Amino acid sequence: MGNLLIITTVMLNYELHSPMFFFLINLSIVDLGSISVTVPKSMSNSLLNTRSISYSGCVVQVFCLICFLGANLSLLTVMAYDRYVAICKPLHYGIIMNRRACIQMAAGAWAAGAINSALHTGNTFSLRFCHSNIINQFFCEVPQLLKLSSSDAYRRELAALAFSVCLCLGCFVFIVVSYVQIFTAVWSIPSEQGHQKAFSTCIPHLIVVSLFLSTAIIAYFKPISDSPSPLDLLAAVLYSVVPPLMNPVIYSMR
Template structure:
């Protein structure tokens, strides 16, 4: 998404050639392939861990740090290395998004009209807010020291990075649709008039 915004704002005349169907297929295949490989490695490694503290995880879905708390062998060191690999992959994506947005903001600030800058920022800032929420809460969940770990805190952080960004994304992007804005405004006005 960051690359799409970068090309749309910084190189709008080349959008069709840089982000054609072939480029989109390659980017999607790379993202899906990397995600599948990362998930397969974690799953295979996690299933090989012996659990000596029961098998009840204090979450509503299994997360690697929660499963590592139940492990009683030195085999968890393999999982730590996989987490380090995942962190480097995530950091690479984060740097890519960051560099894209630096270029985008530089280009937007050079737009002479206020309306043009507003339109460009309105397409980028919601995406940046969702990505920031996902990255910051995900980093906190996986990199926080065990001393500040509690079941309720872990649950809240997990919901913030696993549930909120996917739920908010469609709302943010659909709110740019003028017809949806008009319908929502009409619905809110009718709700206010019914209360009076």
């Protein structure tokens, strides 16, 4: 509801038809998609007292979730660049962040997520699964699926992991560099009112970036247990449910 409200508000309010809110619509679509991939199926299984998911359903779930997560990080990077241009190059903002450039950047973010997802999904489901058909998670998660494979899974995953690492590291470095430039420019503004206005446009984005990266790091850098673990479940909820839930709250305050 929160994400749908943001999408509807921005689309209906002509005053919000700016690059920042265009990217916010895309972020809301990503959040809406990522939470819809996992939670409804889990709720359905709970209500129907079952724990099953079809093979094709698992493939779709893995592809969509990784695609949305990759697009999320890429969009947050683009939004950091938008804030950098707005604060550091305000007189050129309309020229640099024109309609065509915004569409190309949004399309690039979605493409990066789709390529990352295709690599992981293709590598994961080309493996042989013969150890078990039980996933110790409330959705199909790649690390949990790799544990079920009899193949040399981690060697097969190297190409996909390399792309993911490059994508994540590149986005992280770009966001950090953008904000170093932003804060340098903000501190040179003589008026206190100018400081507050600049920070007010950046703080929601910084909170969202920090929330997304911290929950993803907790989930993917934590050792995976061999038996069902409440910690694994909590980590998965943190990165798959909490950011889509909190992003509308953070940006609605803005």
